[in-house]
Amino acid sequence: MDPYLCEWLRNLIAADIIPSGDVDDRDIRSVSPVDLRGYGQCHFFAGIGGFAYACRLAGWPDDKEIWTGGFPCQPFSVAGRQRAQADDRHLWPELRRLVASARPALFLGENVAGLIPLGLDGVLADLEAEGYASRAIVVPACAVNAPHRRDRVWIVGRSLADAAAAERRAYRAGGNIADRHDAEWPEANDRPAESGEESVADRDGERSGEARRLCGRATQWPAGSGEGGLEHAARERRREGRAESAVRQWVDPTADGAGGLGDADNAGSQRRIEHWQRTGEWDAWQTSQTLAGRRVPESGIRLLADGISARIPKLRAAGNAIVPQVAAEILRALRG
Incomplete structure (x- = not known):
């Protein structure tokens, strides 16, 4: 919505640094699914175009479908009050509304690590309820040799119907598939569950066998106070436990x-x-x-x-931006 950032994006498009497209300066709550028809790449909360630029770095074709969203981190950031879903800046439900309507083949989201204890399970459950196998992983900026840590949680959602159809096509073409019995599902499995049938996320919140097989949750941060645990990470961010x-x-x-x-x-x-x-x-x-x-x-x-x-708007823009080189590594893996 920020006019300064919208103009920044238009300048990047004009310079062919990010793919050509339309910059929508409306509040996401004003965007309807009809507005998104005909678009392959949709980058919500685009900031200064980090996801779009990451697509270019990763060699992601401009016409290959992908949705991204660095939905606002303020409700979950340790720099704020961490009111989570009670914060009026919590806009994941709006992004979910659009994903549920348009059902893109692939979704890539990003947020601060504070989302993990305060809302990550809800985001993954929402994606699974809409027919997506989902996975989350923490990758810091220093993982791509940037000179700062900047832990971020990256969320991937892949349409189960799209993945299953691709497996069956590969099987019929003689491809090497680990679980060939899955490739022989009836065509009805391409469709989302009908009303009353068991959905991807069942009533108890457990992920289905197919969701676990495709994407699992093995890389989510463990609970506990040990190295790599949530309590440890929170202490590190607050610099507790040091002299x-x-x-x-x-x-x-x-x-x-x-x-x-x-x-x-x-x-x-x-x-x-x-x-x-x-x-x-x-x-x-x-x-x-x-x-x-x-x-x-x-x-x-x-x-x-x-x-x-x-100076001030540039500082604000940079502070809210993703590190494109990290997103590019994830996109390269998804391409493979």
Whole structure:
């Protein structure tokens, strides 16, 4: 809805950085399924076009169907009150409404890791109720060598009817399918369950055998306080369990060897950023220190300082954006 971001998207389209299309500046609550007819790619809450750009990075054909949605994270972010479904910015139900009506073959969503304990099960159950096998995985920005952690949960929903039909086509063509008996389902299994029949997400909220077989939930973060658990992750985000001196050292950019603010806005830092964009390698990781049990790279992010035009909207836009290189890795896997 932000006019500044909508113009940003139009500029990216004009420069052929993202696929051509129409920028809809309405509130999603005003969008009807009829408005979406004829569109293959639909990127909701598009921000500065991160998902559309990720499609280009991954070699995703412009005419191949995919829906994406980085639905608002404010209801789930540890930076806010975490009111979840009680927050009026919780717009997943609106996105689900459109998915349920149009039934795209593939959906890719993104949110902060705070969604996991506060709403992820509901999102997955909603997708399954609409006939999608769903899966969630946490991939941080540093997984693609970006110089920051930025944990995000990525949600994939694949239409069961679409997947089953593809398996049967491959089987009939002599393809190598692990579960060949599934490829011999009757054609009726292409259709969503009729009223009164068992749906993909049954009454007890358990996922069906087919949903488990296709996508499972093996990669969802485990519960508990151990390494990788939800409680551990929450503590890490709040920096609990560390000595006070270590916390001060972590947040002090002028600490010896950590790189000072004076180094953050020079030509060298810009070269490092450009090198990462070209190669995916962040050379500051090679000389990084370990502080409070974490690896801390040399500083190298140019600051949005005074004199930068439209500084505040640019900062807001960048803060709400995804890391396209992470989404591109997921899209490459989905292509395969």
